[in-house]
Amino acid sequence: MSTTTTTTTTARAVSGPMVDVREVRKHFGHIEVLKSVDLAVQPGEVCCLLGRSGSGKSTLLRCINQLESIDAGEIFVAGERIGYEEKRGKLHPLSDRAVARQRRSIGMVFQRFNLFSHMTALDNIIESPTGVLRTSRSTAKARALELLDRVGLADRADHYPRQLSGGQQQRVAIARALAMDPAVMLFDEPTSALDPELVGDVLGVMRDLAADGMTMVVVTHEIGFAREVADTVVFLDGGEVVERGAASEVLTAPEHASTQAFLSRVLREEA
């Protein structure tokens, strides 16, 4: 893993939480996937969302950058209301353009990497900085190479995604999100689609990122990572937060029955 970190990610100066989710509700058809969820993530905090599949943790993450719309509640990132604007005492949905603008400062890493398959690793990283932020190609390229070095893939700049292993693709995807200089990074089960021996490299990059002070919201099944890196964990079940608190406390002494059941099951699988 690269240790030559030339760029340090420091938490943005925000008063109050970096991510502030208040009483968010979300339905898919008749199914209520989020039932009035609250979540506050402070600048520089690493927050892990845990829970069984179908508990709503991925949906909650996708609501934060508006990949899913919400039915009720409010979401703020870096103090800015996401998806809506308040005018004359009413909330109006933002235009597509404004939503796209808000997403620039919210990095996201997907379970299935989603690298653009027709572009090299380097082109994947510079696409949005040059196209959306209008950074000059040379500046974007220099920064991209720096980021590739940071995730340990400096020699893979000209490789297409299909020429990279899953772990390498995911690290490129992390570099791609970082190239936008986001205020917060969202990770949606970033290691779930990886072969076990490739998980460590990706978690290593995320660990470095956390150490640099990046605000991170991570949906994961990696209890070991949560215990080691996360500041707080939030445990969801059936679309509700059933337990939350400091990672060290919740993971060692869970209070809620479903948290206990989940942890013992996951730990048994890991053993």
Add this chain to the structure above:
Amino acid sequence: MTTTAPPPTRSAPLPVARQRHYGRWVVVVVLVAVGGFVTFSLVTNPRFGWPVVFEWFTSERILSGLLNTLELTLISMVIGVVLGGVVGIMRLSTNPVIAGASWAFVWFFRGTPVFVQLLFWGSISALYPVIVLGVPFGPSFAEFSANDLITPFAAAILGLGLNEAAYMAEIVRAGVRSVDEGQREAAAALGMGRARIMWRVVLPQAMPVLIPPTGNELIGLLKTTSMVAVLAFPELLYSAQLIYAVNYQTIPLLITASLWYLIVTSVLSIGQYVLERHYGRSFSARVSRKKTAAMIGHAA
């Protein structure tokens, strides 16, 4: 139940005899016979009029007809691709009116023969004698006689272009759908706008799916332009018809036209092969090459 004896042991492995394909030999003999007969007939039947074919092959009238055919094909294809792209993307809209309009366009233009559409455009002045540029139910800025505005060339372009757009719309729709939804989400998460996502992320990845059928469309369109003869526009076929109407050398001139159609479709097939290789770069090269060979086989 029968019991099988164990195979006898031998000092050397048994040699494998070559399999003989007797059935294939019969087919080969038949094919050679048919081919020989056709060639013999081509050479010896004077009514093919090969001297006449080559006399007219590079004549000015045929070449100008060929040029008109190429022009018609090119302009109609550009209209087809651009309009078809818009209509195809409209079809994927979440707004039911936009998607419905796209559906209706494709339904109408694919559901009626292009020949009939060409006749319609050719006779448009019977429907709208005067075409007015202005605000509906309001003031008008200019008036044109439909006969002046919709020349045979314009009628041909409208008929071929709109019809082609309907087919291209379906191809674009299928191509766009073939791209994984995760690609769009990743692009959206990076702050790209919708147009940018479509142009930079989705369409380039749809290309390997779009190009083979689009190449077939182009080749098909080239041949369909021959129907424009009905509008008395001197494209390749109509130019040939004008000549044989005078010298009665019907068969030789049809062969002249056919040879040109064959030459151009062959060139287009090669172009399609090159394009497919280019866009297949970041995907599986071997598969796309195999597919391309198959496509060329179909097209030619």
